[in-house]
Amino acid sequence: xxxxxxxxxxxxxxxxxxxxxxxxxxxxxxxxxxxDLDEFxxxxxxxxxxxxxxxxxxxxxxxxxxxxxKKCANQFDVIATGGGIIEGNDAFNLLKEQxxxxxxxxxxxxxYDRIKNDSNRPNANNKPFFKLxxxxxxxxxxxxxxxxxxxxxxxxLPVTYNKIxxxxxxxxxx
Ligand code: S3P
Numbered sequence: 001x002x003x004x005x006x007x008x009x010x011x012x013x014x015x016x017x018x019x020x021x022x023x024x025x026x027x028x029x030x031x032x033x034x035x036d037l038d039e040f041x042x043x044x045x046x047x048x049x050x051x052x053x054x055x056x057x058x059x060x061x062x063x064x065x066x067x068x069x070k071k072c073a074n075q076f077d078v079i080a081t082g083g084g085i086i087e088g089n090d091a092f093n094l095l096k097e098q099x100x101x102x103x104x105x106x107x108x109x110x111x112y113d114r115i116k117n118d119s120n121r122p123n124a125n126n127k128p129f130f131k132l133x134x135x136x137x138x139x140x141x142x143x144x145x146x147x148x149x150x151x152x153x154x155x156x157l158p159v160t161y162n163k164i165x166x167x168x169x170x171x172x173x174x
Contacts, residue, residue, distance in 0.1 A: 007098060007099045008072075008073055008077055008079050008100065009026060009077065009102060010079045010095065010098055010100060010102065011023050011079065011080045011081060012081050012083075012085060012086065012095065012143055012146070012147065013083065013103050013104035013105055013143060014108075014111055014136050014143075015082075015083040015111065015115045015123070016110075016112075016114035016115040016124075017105060017111065017153045018153045019036075019083075019104055020036045021157065022104065022157060022160060023036065023079065023080035024080075025161060026078050026161060029161070030077075033075075035072050035079055036080045037069060037072060037080060037081045037082055037085070038080075040068050041061075041068050048120065049061070049120055049122065050119070050120060053122040058087075062087055062088035062091065063088070063090075065084075065088060065091055066091040066094065069081065069085065069091050069095075070094060073094070081095075083139070086139060092146065095146045098146075100168075101148050102147065102151065102164060103144070103147035103149065103151070104151055104153035105152060105153065106153050106154040107154070108133050108136045111136070112129050112133070115132075116129075148171075149167045149168075151164060
C-alpha cells in the first residue's frame with residue numbers, strides 16, 4: 001500500500017491524550033489510511049502489550065516499536081504512536097526526521113484519571129500520581145524536541161483538528 005500523502009501525520013504524546021481517537025478522526029475526514037501502532041504490534045506479535053513487557057521487558061517492547069514504526073511510516077497516512085515511543089533512541093531519531101509530528105498534550109491530572117487503572121498499560125497501571133507525573137515530566141522535553149505542532153487535546157475533536165489544519169496551512173504543509 002502506498003501513502004496517499006507524502007509524509008505521514010504522526011501523533012505523539014503521553015498515555016491518555018487521545019492519539020488514537022484523533023488519528024481515526026483525521027483519517028476518516030480525509031479518506032486517509034490509519035494505524036494505531038500499539039494495535040499493529042499486538043496483531044503482528046500475537047501478544048498483548050502486558051505480555052510483551054513481561055516476556056521481553058520494556059527494552060524489547062521499544063525495539064518492536066521501532067521496527068513497526070519504520071514499517072508503518074511507509075504504509076499509512078496517519079499513525080497514532082504509543083506514549084513511550086520517544087524513550088527508544090532509534091524511534092526518537094526516526095521521528096526527528098519526520099516532517100509532520102503532532103504532539104497532543106493535556107494536564108497530567110486529567111491524564112492520570114484516564115489511565116491509572118488501565119491493566120493494559122504496564123507503565124501506568126497502579127502507579128501513584130507522583131510517579132506518573134514524574135514519568136510525564138521526563139518525557140515532555142523529548143516530545144517537544146521532535147514535534148512540529150503541540151495541541152491541547154482536552155478540546156473537542158473538531159477544535160483540535162482545526163487547530164492542526166490551521167497550523168499546517170500557515171506553514172504551507174497542507
Ligand atoms: C506506553 C504507552 C502505551 C503503550 C505501552 C507503553 C508508555 O501507549 O505503547 O503501554 O510507556 O507510555 P498509549 O500511549 O497509547 O497508552
